[in-house]
Amino acid sequence: AQKITQTQPGMFVQEKEAVTLDCTYDTSDQSYGLFWYKQPSSGEMIFLIYQGSYDEQNATEGRYSLNFQKARKSANLVISASQLGDSAMYFCAMRDLQGGSEKLVFGKGTKLTVNP
Amino acid sequence: KAGVTQTPRYLIKTRGQQVTLSCSPISGHRSVSWYQQTPGQGLQFLFEYFSETQRNKGNFPGRFSGRQFSNSRSEMNVSTLELGDSALYLCASRAPPQETQYFGPGTRLLVL
Numbered sequence: 001a002q003k004i005t006q007t008q009p010g011m012f013v014q015e016k017e018a019v020t021l022d023c024t025y026d027t028s029d030q031s032y033g034l035f036w037y038k039q040p041s042s043g044e045m046i047f048l049i050y051q052g053s054y055d056e057q058n059a060t061e062g063r064y065s066l067n068f069q070k071a072r073k074s075a076n077l078v079i080s081a082s083q084l085g086d087s088a089m090y091f092c093a094m095r096d097l098q099g100g101s102e103k104l105v106f107g108k109g110t111k112l113t114v115n116p
Numbered sequence: 117k118a119g120v121t122q123t124p125r126y127l128i129k130t131r132g133q134q135v136t137l138s139c140s141p142i143s144g145h146r147s148v149s150w151y152q153q154t155p156g157q158g159l160q161f162l163f164e165y166f167s168e169t170q171r172n173k174g175n176f177p178g179r180f181s182g183r184q185f186s187n188s189r190s191e192m193n194v195s196t197l198e199l200g201d202s203a204l205y206l207c208a209s210r211a212p213p214q215e216t217q218y219f220g221p222g223t224r225l226l227v228l
Binding site (some may be wrong): 033035042047050091095101103104107111 | 212
């Protein structure tokens with residue numbers, strides 16, 4: 001079974017600085033997908049970025065980039081130039097195909113606070 | 117395109133009652149998944165529907181059920197509510213073979 005570990009319950013960053021949120025995963029699959037979602041206090045899960053296991057380059061989406069290190073089984077999210085609106089919970093997730101369908105397995109999340 | 121919509125956004129029920137939550141996926145998305153989020157258990161998969169068929173169900177009791185209609189809209193039902201069912205229920209839609217699931221705003225259920 002897939003497992004996602006996020007070891008940072010909370011992180012603080014100054015506005016305009018970069019921050020890295022850690023994510024490690026465990027899987028026996030050769031092909032897999034990793035996701036990052038942002039959850040503001042309103043509750044909605046907002047998709048940020050996706051990395052496929054066979055993608056040769058790290059994924060980037062605007063200020064978000066994914067530092068994918070396959071041998072270490074890590075998929076850290078890097079947010080550049082933090083903004084106050086980045087304050088939220090961040091979840092790392094992995095696709096799980098067991099049971100005949102696609103479901104997401106989530107980590108416990110990291111609460112990011114951006115200070116002015 | 118409009119995003120995933122969920123109704124109602126907030127709900128208060130008492131123990132023993134039943135509740136129905138609704139989810140309208142992004143247009144063209146035929147897969148709908150449901151997740152429960154609680155402070156103690158985090159985000160847990162409930163079930164996935166595709167073309168009106170339940171493809172998978174998470175480790176939840178039979179009190180949790182769902183269905184999907186021909187227009188891909190989905191409902192989930194929880195019968196005989198318990199205090200522990202208080203949670204944020206999130207619906208997500210996907211357009212296979214694309215892998216990314218897009219979530220709605222969620223329904224916050226409080227069971228008293």
